[in-house]
Amino acid sequence: LAWVSAEPFCLEIDGHKYRRIICREFESPDDFQKHVPRSESPKDTWFLLIDSAMDRLPPAALAGLNVSELVLSNVVVSSLDAPEGGEGPLSGLETSLQKMVFRRDSTLPSSWSQLGNMTALRELHLQRYPNLNLTRDFGKLPPSLKLVFVFDSSVNRVDDDWLVDLTNLETVIVRVTDLAVFTRSMLPNPAPRLSTLDLAENQLAAFPRGIGEDLPALQFVNLEDNRITTLDEKEVAPLHRDTVLLRLIGNPMYCDCRLWFLLDYTDRWHYFLCQAPEIHRGRYIKMLSEPELPCGYGLAPELGIVDETSPPAANASQPPTQVTPSQNASASSTA
Numbered sequence: 599l600a601w602v603s604a605e606p607f608c609l610e611i612d613g614h615k616y617r618r619i620i621c622r623e624f625e626s627p628d629d630f631q632k633h634v635p636r637s638e639s640p641k642d643t644w645f646l647l648i649d650s651a652m653d654r655l656p657p658a659a660l661a662g663l664n665v666s667e668l669v670l671s672n673v674v675v676s677s678l679d680a681p682e683g684g685e686g687p688l689s690g691l692e693t694s695l696q697k698m699v700f701r702r703d704s705t706l707p708s709s710w711s712q713l714g715n716m717t718a719l720r721e722l723h724l725q726r727y728p729n730l731n732l733t734r735d736f737g738k739l740p741p742s743l744k745l746v747f748v749f750d751s752s753v754n755r756v757d758d759d760w761l762v763d764l765t766n767l768e769t770v771i772v773r774v775t776d777l778a779v780f781t782r783s784m785l786p787n788p789a790p791r792l793s794t795l796d797l798a799e800n801q802l803a804a805f806p807r808g809i810g811e812d813l814p815a816l817q818f819v820n821l822e823d824n825r826i827t828t829l830d831e832k833e834v835a836p837l838h839r840d841t842v843l844l845r846l847i848g849n850p851m852y853c854d855c856r857l858w859f860l861l862d863y864t865d866r867w868h869y870f871l872c873q874a875p876e877i878h879r880g881r882y883i884k885m886l887s888e889p890e891l892p893c894g895y896g897l898a899p900e901l902g903i904v905d906e907t908s909p910p911a912a913n914a915s916q917p918p919t920q921v922t923p924s925q926n927a928s929a930s931s932t933a
Contacts, residue, residue: 608633617643619663624650630659642666642694647673654687661690666718668695672702679708692716699723711738720744727751730775737763744791745769753777760784768815769794776801782808791815798822798845805829810836817841823848827873831859838863846870853878853886855893860884 606629608621617639624630624647644667645660651674660668668691680686688695695716700706703726713719719740724730730751743764753775761767765786772780777800786792793815797806802824809819810833819837826849837844843866850873851857860869860883872878878886 606633608635610635610637612639612641615641616666617641618646619643620646620648622648622650624652626652627654627656627659630656634660634663636662638662639664642696645669646671649673651675657685657687658689659687664694665691666694667697667699669699669701670704671699673704675705677708678705679712686712688713688716693718695719697721697723699725700727701725703727709738710735714738714740716740717742721747723747723749724751725749729754732756732760734759734762736761739764741766743767746771748772748775750774756784758783762787765789765791767792769796771796772800773797774799778803780806780809782806782811782813785809785813787812789813789815793817796820797824800824802826805833807833810834818843818845820845821849822846822868825850827852828854828856829860830856834859840864843867850874851883853881853883853891855888855891857883858888858891861886861888 604623606621606623606625608619611618611620619635621629621633624633629650629652641664643663643665645663645665646669648671650672654675654677668688678687680689692715696718698713698716698719698721700723707713713722717740719742722739722743722745724747726749728751730748730753732748732753733755734757736746741764744767746761746764746767746769748771750773756777756779758781761770761784763786765788767786767789768791770785770792771794773796777797780797780800780802785795789812792813794817795809796818798820799822802821803826805821805826810816816837819842822845826846828851834844845868847868847870849870851870852874853872854875865884869883872881872883872886878890
C-alpha cells in the first residue's frame, strides 16, 4: 500500500473471509470518529493502527466492528488503562478479540489485567521493543490465552516465574532478543497443553535448565542460533523421547567427551556443526565417534578447563561440567 499523506487516514479492505481496516497518523481521539469506517460486518475484522500519537484512545474505540485481531504499531498514548468505573479503549471487544499485537514500542497497558476480561483472546504478540519487561503480571491475562510471542526486542527484565500462571498456554515463542537465560520455572506450572517452545536467535549461553520436566504435551523445542557451547546430559535426556523434536543448529558447540551421549541419540533431532576445537570445526557432531571426542583438548572457550585425564565414567556419558548461572504462531502483519 502506498500512503500519499501524513494526514489521518483509514483504508478498508473487504476480503473473502476477513475485513481489514488500516488507519495511520491519528493525532486525536476524534480521529476515530472521523475516519474509522463504522459499517457493520459479519466477517472478522483485522484492525491496524499505525504511526499515531495522542493523549488517549477514546472509550470503546472499536466497539461494534467485530475486531478479532488488533495491531498497534508505533502507537503512543498516555495510557491504555480503563478509568476506574468507566469504559476503557478496548471495551466492546471482550468476546471478539482473539489476537492482540503490540509493535514498535507502542504503549503497553500498565498491567496485563487490562486485557483480563478479553475472554476470546488466544494470542499476545510483542514485537520490536527496546526495553521489555517479562514479569509475572502476564498471569493476569485471560485463561483463554494459547500463545505468547516475543520478537526482535531487548529484554530489560524477565521474572523466574514469568508465565507460571498461564496454565492453558500451548506455544511460547521468544525469538531475536538478548535473552541470556531461560529456565523451566518461567513456564506454566502445571503446563498440560504446552507443545511448542521456540527460543531461536537469542543469546542463551546454556541449555535451558529443567525444560524436560512436567511438560507432557511438549513436541517441539527450538534453540537454534543461540550461544550454547556445551550440553549437560541430565538436562537434555528428559527430551529424548519419540514425541519431541529438538533443534540445536547454529550453536557454537565445543565438541569433546561431554557430548558423547548425543552419538546414541535419535537422528530425528536437528543437531549442529562443531565450532571448536579447531580440528572439528565445521564437522557434524553425529558424524564423529567417541575416540574423536576425547577430554584432553585443554582449555575450552567460556567453559573453563576440560579434564585432560579422566574420560566419562562407565555409567555416565559425560564428565562433570562447570555450572552456568542461571505449529506455530500465525505470521503477523508487518507495518
